[in-house]
Amino acid sequence: MTDSKQASAFKEQSPLRAKISSLLSNQSVVLLITLVVLGTFFQWGSDGIFLQTGLLGTVLDEWGSYILLAVGQLFVVITGGIDLSVGSTVSLSSVVAGWFVVQQLKVGPEVTGADALPYVLLIAGICLVVGLLVGLLNAFLINKLKIVPFIATLATMGASNGIAVMISVGMPLQGPNDWELGAPWNIGGIELPISTMVFCAMFITTIVGLFLHKSRFGLYTYSLGSNAFATRGAGISVEKHITKVYMLSGGLAGLAGAYSYVRLGAGSNTSGMGMELYAIAAVVIGGASLMGGVGRIVGIALGTLVLFVVQSGLLTMTVVQVSPDLKQVIVAILIAAAVAVQTLQNKNGRK
Amino acid sequence: MSGEVVYEIKNASKRYGSVIALDGASLKIHAGEVVGLVGDNGAGKSTLVKVLSGAHQPDGGQMFLDGKEVRWDSPRQALESGVETLYQDSGLAPHLTVSQNVFLGREITVGGILGKLGFLNKKKMNHDAHRDLEAVGIAVPASSRAVSQLSGGQRQAVAIGRAVAWAKKVIILDEPTNHLGARQANEVLNIIRNAKAKGLGVIFISHTLPHVLEVTDRIVVLRLGRIVKDAPTSEFTGDTLIGTITGTIQTIKVEGD
Amino acid sequence: MKRSTRVLAVTAAAALALTGVATAATPATAAKKIKIAFVMGAVNDPFFNAMKVGAVAEAKAQGVDLLWKGDAQYSAATQLPIVKNVIATLGKGDGLVLIPTDGAALQASNDQAAAKGIVVANVDTQVGNLSKVLIQITGNNEDGGAKAAAAIAKAVGYKAGSTYEVVIGLTSATATTNVARLEGFKAAVASTYPGLKVVDTAYSESNSQKAATNVDTWLTKYPNLKGIFAIDGTNASGAAAALQSKGLVGKIALVGYDAYPANVDLIKKGVFTALIAQDPAAEARLAVKTIVANIKKGTKPAKKNVTIANVALTSSSSAADIAKYTYKTK
Ligand SMILES: Nc1ncnc2c1ncn2[C@@H]1O[C@H](COP(=O)(O)OP(=O)(O)O)[C@@H](O)[C@H]1O
């Protein structure tokens, strides 16, 4: 019964037009170009020191401390939610882990190098568990008490911060650490801007990204943010999936807490301060929509890089010395601009 | 009428706070039969659909599928039992591709350990979605295309196609021709005839009465949550149907069993 | 005022989580025992914890009851109701030590307490008009900044005529202690150590990881960097981590602020050249002592405004000094 007349009603639109529009709306292409421009500019502005290994290593180190938060936030944002608790989860998880190792096991910062590795792994495990629990609490507030994500995660953010301050009494808990984990790799006498920590962050990002784009878990994440009713109608348990997504975000924030522990050699109640805002900014710059349904892992990885290339680049400038106040203003303007561009893109793309 | 009774609801009631959306409604659908469900806005049609599809649980009443009593705690159970539903105005996830929508909730995974982890076989889903939609009479654009890039008519076609392709027993279509042009609406009617020919029981809800008169075997009229008329389509003309819906024509309350 | 920025970020939910009222009272014995309420800045802040240790010890020595009150946040909005509540429970012949989180907002309550016959002291910060206050005691942040400059000069072997590149890690433009310490540092550089050249400053935004990143960047940007002034606890932690992870301990002079026990340990390991320490416990002891003397004997302090100097703790500081200035938690 599929006569030609009927088929014509559902005719495809011109493939060429589709291709052009998809390229223009490809955030990753735009971000790559931005990175090249920024790199060139800061290389000039810093008298040629910006692109050297040491500074790239610092940029990647900072990227690593934020990327896990940004990736978790991406999942949450794709579902149409938001997770404000990730920064304080970094603080809380690192403090709980530091408290356990330093005050319960009585192991201090004198343990370093390979001797500290088992403790670092233990700390990573504790951080992960703390993060998962915070995520579970968020999901409970959202699913069972029907609190909107913004408020639910704001509440856990405050509680986590408060508990972190209580446990740490406001001071860093310095414990065992293998500083080598944060040191640049040296392969055949050539120093690379990558450390073991950064590699771990990249590895986790890749794995989680594969799940986002290739697996059922990722598909449900998109469909939930795209049309929650249709998702439920397709027989998917929306509540269960929300729980998984917030636990993923919390778990990744916990791992970011472990990352901060290794960077600082301490569990610190200020290690995650304000990080949630940068994570959300990175996700938006990376092309995700706060309305849900949109966002890709490559975009978020590049968006996070852009955010910290700008910060690091401004700090490295020598041609003009950028004052810290001006630096904050510039970063704020950039984030606002990225959001504005994205909003415009969305408007144009919509029918 | 065609075959056996496939799906039956008896004495269903549902309240939303003080609003009585369904008040002892009963309905039978036979295999290979198209039942038109009509009524004014707010009559309770969508509520009845949601109860039949497992999206909402009724406050009272019974449901029987193939003669066996059933109870849906979630839409998943209804889907797995062969009851497919196209909800009013919210059929598809616009950010997903055609094939992702067609397979949502029933994805095909790759083999091996990756499959156990939920990794999807995109190629096969794209291919099968295309095949299945064509089989029910829908010529779809590339099934890897995002639904948001389709026209309204194309979206609706995909949504209906998905339901028909998956349905094993019953398919419920809540205002599927809404917002469609004349030609696209006609295509939807063809799809309904296709489904009927496959032996499915079809519930078709629409405000476009000529469509209802054209495609259905039987018409059920809802008013204020009650079924006020249930008769073969041949007994209605356009005027009597309107009169029954609005209540200007007196109706005898049909038996509740 | 102190470390407000860090504590400010602890949000309302935390305020609920911590009821924020810690009471340390000596066992109630005599019916008419002097009560001294201490309304401080923020619960669980190391600075105020150390202050509490001093207050508790002095109250015990003087045989008075101490009510230690405060909120989780350093904020006038949450402090005001606490102060009002406290004033209601005190009477003539009692004392109030107030750390006004906002000099203007707390003025009325401060004066209302005095009008009720309560003897009032201000510690750390002050209300705008001190006419109703018995004594005002504060640390000296400018002096701390100057001592940091001296410590860096000493560590780099300062010689007139040479230049030494120095960077300063700050928290934000609005952290008032930062401003005072920075001014003190710059004044000492201008007057005594013109060869110390402040080549860069950056904000940690109250985040210790960010503080570490800033120092990491400087270590590459300024190959001839000689000294780092980490202006508060957050920056000190970040800078210490950066030097340790880069294996630069002892190669660059690092002067930090705040004598957290863990950071004091790092003086011995050579990570910190010096730590500038305040003495919050001494501020509290003096306040309690002065109030009790006034209530019992009517004595007035010789000076209304007392400044307690900061000290620089180094590896050559005496064990007694290190013990005295390290922030205590119990
Ligand atoms: N989720 C709901 N909450 C409250 N009232 C509802 C809800 N859904 C439907 N109703 C009410 O129930 C009645 C029947 O609605 P509905 O089934 O959507 O009618 P129809 O589809 O026939 O237009 C209406 O009065 C409507 O306002």
Ligand SMILES: [Mg+2]
């Ligand atoms: Mg309806």
